[in-house]
Amino acid sequence: MAPSAAAPAPLPQRSLLGSGVLLLCGLALSPVVGLGLFALQSSDALQSLRLGSEGPIQVGNTLALLALVGLLAAVLGTSTGWLTARCRFPGRRWLRIAQLLPLATPSYLLAATLIDLGSRLGLRVHGFLPTTLVLVLSTYSYVFLLSTESFSVSGKRQMEACRSLGVGPWGSFRRVALPMALPAIGAGxxxxGMEVVNELGAVELLGVPTLSGGILMRWQQDGDPRAAVALALVALLIVALLVGAERSLRRRSRCWNLGNDGQADQGWGLQGPRRWLSQLICLVPPLLSLGVPLLWSGLSWDQLQAENPIELLGLSGRSFGLALLAAAITVAAGLLLAIAKRWLPNLLLQRLSFIAGLGYAVPGTVLALALMLIGGPLALAPLLLLVWGYSDRFLAVAKGGLDAALERIPPSVDEAATSLGQSWIGVLQRVHLPLLRGPLLVGGLLVFVDTVKELPLTFALRPFDFDTLAVRVYQYASDERLGAALLPALLVLGLGLIAAMALVPNLERLEQR
Structure with a gap:
């Protein structure tokens, strides 16, 4: 018998909760809506939107990076996902956790360190291929996380049938596991791909013109808002296609989750050259993404150009203050939307809250442009726009974990509390918040670190002479002053490691399953 839905809130409280959801959805969706209205504000507006002479090059480079990075990230993420989920070799558990380390290294930091290390060796690290390498290392973990989940929990009976028929790991992967995992791989x-479209720092440092850089250049340097909006609309179109593909493939991947009988799966034990090759495949990507910045920091320590302690303290204070504020607002908004999804059986509100959570897909430069178009007429302070942008972009990070946690709380708990006279606020305070302490802390941590690392939004919306750690690292790298960037870079990298380790329990749960 299907479980009943959570008991709805009383009518006055339901109205208050629904009003809050509508307000949050309006704030989350208004930047993109405003961007569309700007494009349509006159009858010949669409005809006046021009990509400019460099626009086709920027669009072409973005599409080429999407295709090549997506293909290589799929190969790398699927390989590491399969080896660490279904095969057994020394160090497998630790190498599985190591696949999260690339999420800790901002792509602009990896690009900057590669440029500096290349110059020490007399090499010029520049152009399309180094950019592809950096973005593959920065994005393959998305494919790894989704593919390793599929390999871990789907089709165990089919895998046992392959084993009983004498089919080895490669044959089982090619004939059974890969077809079942294709939707998850595509979603990854x-x-x-959304991160590739959003990328600004790495592509600018490595000299590859893309949509993100083009949007900022048109707006800030050329003073041509229509050309900037034209590029932003192209970026939104690409992102909309990616979001649609990701959602469709995620739904399909759920249908493949069959044949899991809950028994322990021993996997395939690898011997000889296969063992060493598997270890190498799983070791090289995290070693490059994290090891290269650490190697660079060790080699550059004697060239350290330390910030004035007061200046470094100010940078850290701005970054941490903005991140704390954004995390608090974003987690509170995510909690309200997650509670409303549970308590309000209103299809329209639920669809609006779902759409409001798609801000993570909007490139930072596009969101920044939209907020600047809104903030100009309203005379909003740049810091207010910046926090608005952070909360909009990272809302899904906080909301996703809360949705999943609330789904694990039986509706009967809510019904019992309301039958004892508790309002929905009382149920939230006495029942839900204690049970959601873990997801709230993890969501807040992830939003905090993502905010500290975020470059496109911060670079575009920050007030004059208001730099953060991420902006300062990028500026020093652009000026080839990497010795001065060392301490801010290490702070950003350390915070990224903390956030990456927050995802380790998810892999541990997959291991137990």
């Missing part, structure tokens, strides 16, 4: 590629 779509998520990585």
């Amino acid at each position: 590629m779509a998520l990585g």
Whole structure:
């Protein structure tokens, strides 16, 4: 018998909760809506939107990076996902956790360190291929996370049948596991593709013109808002296709989750050259993504150009203050939307809250442009726009974990509390918040670190002479002053490691399953 839905809130409280959801959805969706209205504000507006002479090059480079990075990230993420989920070799558990380390290294930091290390060796690290390498290392973990989940929990009976028929790991992967995991792999590629479209720092440092850089250049340097909006609309179109593909493939991947009888799966034990090759495949990507910045920091320590302690303290204070504020607002908004999804059986509100959570897919430069178009007429302070942008972009990070946690709380708990006279606020305070302490802390941590690392939004919306750690690292790298960037870079990298380790329990749960 299907479980009943959570008991709805009383009518006055339901109205208050629904009003809050509508307000949050309006704030989350208004930037993109405002961007569309700007494009349509006159009858010949669409005809006046021009990509400019460099626009086709920027669009072409973005599409080429999407295709090549997506293909290579799929190969790398699927390989590491399969080896660490279904095969057994020394160090497998630790190498599985190591696949999360690339999420800790901002792509602009990896690009900057590669440029500096290349110059020490007399090499010029520049152009399309180094950019592809950096973005593959930055995005393959999305494919790894989704593919390793599929390999871990789907089709165990089919895997045992392959084993009983004498089919080895490669045959089982090619004939059974890969076809079942294709939707999850495609969803991971779509998520990585959104990051490619959003990328600003790495592509600018490595000299590859893309949509993100083009949007900022048109707006800030050329003073041509229509050309900037034209590029932003192209970026939104690409992202909309990626979001649609990701959602469709995620739904299909759920249908493949069959044949799991709950028994322990021993996997395939690898011997000889296969063992060493598997270890190498799983070791090289995290070693490059994290090891290269650490190697660079060790080699550059004697060239350290330390910030004035007061200046470094100010940078850290701005970054941490903005991140704390954004995390608090975003987690509170995510909690309200997650509670409303549970308590309000209103299809329209639920669809609006779902759409409001798609801000993570909107490139940072597009969101920044939209907020600037809104903030100009309203005379909003740049810091207010910046926090608005952070909360909009990272809302899904906080909301996703809360949705999943609330789904694990039986509706009978809510019904029992309301039958004892508790309002929905009382149920939230006495029942839900204690049970949601873990997801709230993890969601807040992830939003905090994502905010500290975020470059496109911060670079575009920050007030004059208001730099953060991420902006300062990028500026020093652009000026080839990497010795001065060392301490801010290490702070950003350390915070990224903390956030990456927050995802380890998810892999541990997959291991137990």
